[in-house]
Amino acid sequence: MNVIECKNLQKEFEGDGTTTVAVNNVNLSFHKGEFTAVIGTSGSGKSTLLSLIGTLDKPSKGKITYDNEEILKKGKNKIADFRFQEIGFIFQQFHLLPTLTALENVLTPLFSRKVPYDKVERAKEVLKQVGLLDKMNALPSQLSGGQQQRVAIARAIVHKPSWLLADEPTGNLDTETGAKIYDLLKELNEQVGCGVLFVTHDPVLAAKANRIITMKDGNVLSDKVGATI
Numbered sequence: 001m002n003v004i005e006c007k008n009l010q011k012e013f014e015g016d017g018t019t020t021v022a023v024n025n026v027n028l029s030f031h032k033g034e035f036t037a038v039i040g041t042s043g044s045g046k047s048t049l050l051s052l053i054g055t056l057d058k059p060s061k062g063k064i065t066y067d068n069e070e071i072l073k074k075g076k077n078k079i080a081d082f083r084f085q086e087i088g089f090i091f092q093q094f095h096l097l098p099t100l101t102a103l104e105n106v107l108t109p110l111f112s113r114k115v116p117y118d119k120v121e122r123a124k125e126v127l128k129q130v131g132l133l134d135k136m137n138a139l140p141s142q143l144s145g146g147q148q149q150r151v152a153i154a155r156a157i158v159h160k161p162s163w164l165l166a167d168e169p170t171g172n173l174d175t176e177t178g179a180k181i182y183d184l185l186k187e188l189n190e191q192v193g194c195g196v197l198f199v200t201h202d203p204v205l206a207a208k209a210n211r212i213i214t215m216k217d218g219n220v221l222s223d224k225v226g227a228t229i
Protein backbone atom coordinates (compact mmCIF):
# COMPACT_ATOMS: atom_id res chain seq x y z
CA MET A 1 0.00 0.00 0.00
CA ASN A 2 1.45 3.35 -1.00
CA VAL A 3 -0.83 6.14 0.21
CA ILE A 4 -3.25 6.54 3.10
CA GLU A 5 -5.47 9.61 2.85
CA CYS A 6 -7.73 11.02 5.56
CA LYS A 7 -10.33 13.32 4.07
CA ASN A 8 -12.43 15.56 6.33
CA LEU A 9 -12.08 12.85 8.93
CA GLN A 10 -14.31 13.28 11.96
CA LYS A 11 -14.97 11.09 14.99
CA GLU A 12 -17.49 12.00 17.63
CA PHE A 13 -18.37 10.12 20.81
CA GLU A 14 -21.76 10.54 22.46
CA GLY A 15 -22.13 10.15 26.19
CA ASP A 16 -23.95 11.73 29.17
CA GLY A 17 -25.80 14.09 26.85
CA THR A 18 -22.56 15.55 25.54
CA THR A 19 -20.71 15.02 22.30
CA THR A 20 -16.91 14.82 22.27
CA VAL A 21 -15.30 15.59 18.95
CA ALA A 22 -12.21 13.39 19.27
CA VAL A 23 -11.03 13.96 15.69
CA ASN A 24 -12.19 17.14 14.00
CA ASN A 25 -12.15 17.51 10.23
CA VAL A 26 -8.66 16.09 9.76
CA ASN A 27 -7.02 16.04 6.34
CA LEU A 28 -3.73 14.14 6.17
CA SER A 29 -1.85 11.93 3.72
CA PHE A 30 0.72 9.31 4.61
CA HIS A 31 3.13 7.90 2.08
CA LYS A 32 4.90 4.55 1.85
CA GLY A 33 7.87 4.22 4.14
CA GLU A 34 7.33 7.44 6.11
CA PHE A 35 8.22 7.58 9.81
CA THR A 36 5.77 9.96 11.46
CA ALA A 37 5.41 10.96 15.10
CA VAL A 38 2.05 12.15 16.41
CA ILE A 39 2.22 14.28 19.54
CA GLY A 40 -0.28 16.31 21.54
CA THR A 41 -1.70 16.66 25.03
CA SER A 42 -3.80 13.95 26.65
CA GLY A 43 -7.23 13.74 25.02
CA SER A 44 -6.16 15.52 21.82
CA GLY A 45 -7.31 12.63 19.63
CA LYS A 46 -4.08 10.78 18.85
CA SER A 47 -5.29 7.27 19.75
CA THR A 48 -8.62 7.85 18.03
CA LEU A 49 -6.85 8.91 14.84
CA LEU A 50 -4.67 5.80 14.97
CA SER A 51 -7.68 3.51 15.55
CA LEU A 52 -9.44 5.04 12.55
CA ILE A 53 -6.40 4.67 10.31
CA GLY A 54 -5.97 1.10 11.55
CA THR A 55 -9.62 0.31 10.65
CA LEU A 56 -10.36 -0.56 14.29
CA ASP A 57 -13.05 2.11 14.40
CA LYS A 58 -15.23 3.93 11.88
CA PRO A 59 -15.39 7.69 11.33
CA SER A 60 -18.55 9.67 12.06
CA LYS A 61 -17.92 11.77 8.95
CA GLY A 62 -15.35 11.93 6.18
CA LYS A 63 -13.32 9.00 4.92
CA ILE A 64 -9.98 7.23 4.75
CA THR A 65 -8.71 5.80 1.50
CA TYR A 66 -5.90 3.28 1.11
CA ASP A 67 -4.48 3.56 -2.40
CA ASN A 68 -7.80 5.22 -3.29
CA GLU A 69 -9.87 2.37 -1.88
CA GLU A 70 -12.36 3.01 0.89
CA ILE A 71 -11.82 -0.19 2.87
CA LEU A 72 -14.24 0.70 5.69
CA LYS A 73 -17.12 0.54 3.20
CA LYS A 74 -16.47 -3.20 2.82
CA GLY A 75 -17.72 -6.08 4.95
CA LYS A 76 -16.21 -7.22 8.25
CA ASN A 77 -14.18 -10.08 6.77
CA LYS A 78 -12.74 -7.92 4.00
CA ILE A 79 -11.74 -5.30 6.57
CA ALA A 80 -10.09 -7.99 8.75
CA ASP A 81 -8.22 -9.35 5.71
CA PHE A 82 -7.04 -5.86 4.84
CA ARG A 83 -5.83 -5.32 8.41
CA PHE A 84 -3.98 -8.64 8.34
CA GLN A 85 -2.27 -7.83 5.07
CA GLU A 86 -1.40 -4.21 5.66
CA ILE A 87 -1.29 -3.20 9.31
CA GLY A 88 0.60 -4.11 12.46
CA PHE A 89 -0.31 -2.64 15.85
CA ILE A 90 1.84 -1.95 18.89
CA PHE A 91 0.35 -0.64 22.14
CA GLN A 92 1.59 0.86 25.38
CA GLN A 93 0.37 -2.20 27.31
CA PHE A 94 2.08 -4.97 25.41
CA HIS A 95 -1.04 -7.18 25.30
CA LEU A 96 0.94 -10.42 25.24
CA LEU A 97 -0.91 -13.59 26.20
CA PRO A 98 0.58 -14.59 29.57
CA THR A 99 0.34 -18.37 29.12
CA LEU A 100 2.03 -18.40 25.72
CA THR A 101 5.79 -18.31 25.10
CA ALA A 102 7.41 -15.46 23.19
CA LEU A 103 7.44 -17.60 20.04
CA GLU A 104 3.77 -18.57 20.43
CA ASN A 105 2.78 -14.94 21.04
CA VAL A 106 4.52 -13.93 17.83
CA LEU A 107 2.66 -16.70 15.99
CA THR A 108 -0.82 -15.60 17.13
CA PRO A 109 -1.63 -13.30 14.16
CA LEU A 110 -0.92 -16.22 11.83
CA PHE A 111 -3.34 -18.64 13.52
CA SER A 112 -6.01 -19.68 11.02
CA ARG A 113 -4.33 -17.69 8.23
CA LYS A 114 -3.00 -19.21 5.05
CA VAL A 115 0.43 -17.79 4.25
CA PRO A 116 3.04 -18.69 1.63
CA TYR A 117 5.84 -19.20 4.19
CA ASP A 118 6.66 -21.47 7.12
CA LYS A 119 4.99 -19.83 10.12
CA VAL A 120 7.44 -21.01 12.80
CA GLU A 121 10.47 -20.10 10.68
CA ARG A 122 8.98 -16.67 10.05
CA ALA A 123 8.27 -16.14 13.77
CA LYS A 124 11.86 -17.09 14.60
CA GLU A 125 13.12 -14.73 11.91
CA VAL A 126 11.27 -11.74 13.39
CA LEU A 127 12.29 -12.66 16.95
CA LYS A 128 15.87 -12.62 15.67
CA GLN A 129 15.22 -9.22 14.06
CA VAL A 130 14.17 -7.77 17.43
CA GLY A 131 17.14 -9.45 19.17
CA LEU A 132 15.19 -12.01 21.19
CA LEU A 133 15.64 -15.36 19.51
CA ASP A 134 17.34 -16.70 22.64
CA LYS A 135 14.18 -15.93 24.64
CA MET A 136 11.73 -17.65 22.30
CA ASN A 137 10.65 -20.18 24.93
CA ALA A 138 10.25 -17.62 27.73
CA LEU A 139 6.85 -16.59 29.06
CA PRO A 140 6.05 -12.85 29.15
CA SER A 141 6.40 -12.88 32.98
CA GLN A 142 10.01 -13.99 32.54
CA LEU A 143 10.83 -10.99 30.31
CA SER A 144 11.57 -7.35 31.11
CA GLY A 145 9.22 -4.59 29.92
CA GLY A 146 11.53 -3.73 27.04
CA GLN A 147 11.79 -7.38 26.03
CA GLN A 148 8.01 -7.79 26.17
CA GLN A 149 7.63 -4.79 23.89
CA ARG A 150 10.16 -6.37 21.50
CA VAL A 151 8.02 -9.52 21.40
CA ALA A 152 4.98 -7.32 20.71
CA ILE A 153 6.88 -5.63 17.87
CA ALA A 154 7.87 -9.03 16.43
CA ARG A 155 4.19 -10.03 16.59
CA ALA A 156 3.23 -6.79 14.82
CA ILE A 157 5.58 -7.43 11.90
CA VAL A 158 5.31 -11.22 11.57
CA HIS A 159 2.66 -10.97 8.84
CA LYS A 160 4.72 -8.43 6.85
CA PRO A 161 2.42 -5.41 7.09
CA SER A 162 3.18 -2.28 5.10
CA TRP A 163 2.29 -0.03 8.07
CA LEU A 164 3.09 -0.18 11.77
CA LEU A 165 0.77 1.81 14.01
CA ALA A 166 2.33 2.32 17.43
CA ASP A 167 0.28 3.92 20.22
CA GLU A 168 2.71 5.13 22.87
CA PRO A 169 4.92 2.04 22.58
CA THR A 170 7.46 3.55 24.96
CA GLY A 171 4.92 4.85 27.49
CA ASN A 172 5.54 2.04 29.97
CA LEU A 173 9.30 1.96 29.60
CA ASP A 174 12.14 3.92 31.17
CA THR A 175 13.82 6.56 29.00
CA GLU A 176 16.75 4.39 27.94
CA THR A 177 14.63 1.33 27.07
CA GLY A 178 12.13 3.59 25.31
CA ALA A 179 14.91 5.07 23.17
CA LYS A 180 16.02 1.53 22.22
CA ILE A 181 12.48 0.57 21.21
CA TYR A 182 12.29 3.76 19.17
CA ASP A 183 15.59 2.88 17.45
CA LEU A 184 14.26 -0.61 16.69
CA LEU A 185 11.16 0.84 15.02
CA LYS A 186 13.36 3.23 13.03
CA GLU A 187 15.55 0.31 11.97
CA LEU A 188 12.51 -1.69 10.81
CA ASN A 189 11.28 1.37 8.97
CA GLU A 190 14.60 1.71 7.15
CA GLN A 191 15.35 -1.99 6.57
CA VAL A 192 11.91 -3.47 5.89
CA GLY A 193 10.35 -0.28 4.55
CA CYS A 194 7.34 -0.35 6.90
CA GLY A 195 5.64 3.01 7.24
CA VAL A 196 5.47 3.92 10.94
CA LEU A 197 2.93 6.11 12.72
CA PHE A 198 4.17 6.62 16.22
CA VAL A 199 2.11 8.27 18.97
CA THR A 200 4.24 9.63 21.79
CA HIS A 201 4.22 12.09 24.67
CA ASP A 202 7.99 12.34 24.48
CA PRO A 203 9.12 15.43 22.51
CA VAL A 204 12.70 14.13 22.37
CA LEU A 205 11.62 10.95 20.55
CA ALA A 206 9.15 12.84 18.35
CA ALA A 207 11.90 15.22 17.23
CA LYS A 208 13.78 12.27 15.71
CA ALA A 209 10.95 11.39 13.29
CA ASN A 210 10.85 12.38 9.61
CA ARG A 211 7.56 14.11 10.18
CA ILE A 212 5.89 15.46 13.32
CA ILE A 213 2.14 15.95 13.52
CA THR A 214 0.86 17.86 16.55
CA MET A 215 -2.77 17.46 17.60
CA LYS A 216 -4.90 19.61 19.87
CA ASP A 217 -8.57 19.16 20.71
CA GLY A 218 -9.05 16.81 17.76
CA ASN A 219 -7.42 19.19 15.28
CA VAL A 220 -4.09 18.98 13.51
CA LEU A 221 -2.26 21.96 14.98
CA SER A 222 0.89 21.50 12.91
CA ASP A 223 2.43 19.08 10.43
CA LYS A 224 6.17 19.57 10.17
CA VAL A 225 9.18 17.97 8.59
CA GLY A 226 11.30 16.43 11.34
CA ALA A 227 14.97 16.69 12.13
CA THR A 228 16.26 13.69 10.22
CA ILE A 229 15.33 14.74 6.69
Ligand SMILES: Nc1ncnc2c1ncn2[C@@H]1O[C@H](COP(=O)(O)OP(=O)(O)OP(=O)(O)O)[C@@H](O)[C@H]1O
Pocket: 013, 014, 015, 020, 021, 022, 040, 041, 042, 043, 044, 045, 046, 047, 048, 049
Ligand atom coordinates in the same frame (compact mmCIF):
# COMPACT_ATOMS: atom_id res chain seq x y z
N1 LIG B 1 -14.81 5.28 23.36
C1 LIG B 1 -14.91 6.54 23.72
N2 LIG B 1 -16.08 7.02 24.23
C2 LIG B 1 -16.21 8.33 24.58
N3 LIG B 1 -15.22 9.24 24.46
C3 LIG B 1 -14.04 8.83 23.96
C4 LIG B 1 -13.82 7.46 23.58
N4 LIG B 1 -12.54 7.35 23.11
C5 LIG B 1 -11.98 8.58 23.21
N5 LIG B 1 -12.89 9.46 23.72
C6 LIG B 1 -12.65 10.90 23.94
O1 LIG B 1 -12.09 11.45 22.75
C7 LIG B 1 -11.05 12.38 23.06
C8 LIG B 1 -9.77 11.94 22.37
O2 LIG B 1 -9.28 10.77 23.02
P1 LIG B 1 -7.96 10.00 22.56
O3 LIG B 1 -7.82 8.79 23.40
O4 LIG B 1 -7.98 9.84 21.10
O5 LIG B 1 -6.84 11.07 22.95
P2 LIG B 1 -5.25 10.90 23.05
O6 LIG B 1 -4.66 12.12 22.45
O7 LIG B 1 -4.84 9.60 22.48
O8 LIG B 1 -5.04 10.91 24.63
P3 LIG B 1 -3.90 10.21 25.53
O9 LIG B 1 -2.61 10.91 25.18
O10 LIG B 1 -4.33 10.53 26.93
O11 LIG B 1 -3.89 8.75 25.24
C9 LIG B 1 -10.98 12.46 24.58
O12 LIG B 1 -11.73 13.56 25.00
C10 LIG B 1 -11.61 11.15 25.02
O13 LIG B 1 -12.21 11.30 26.30
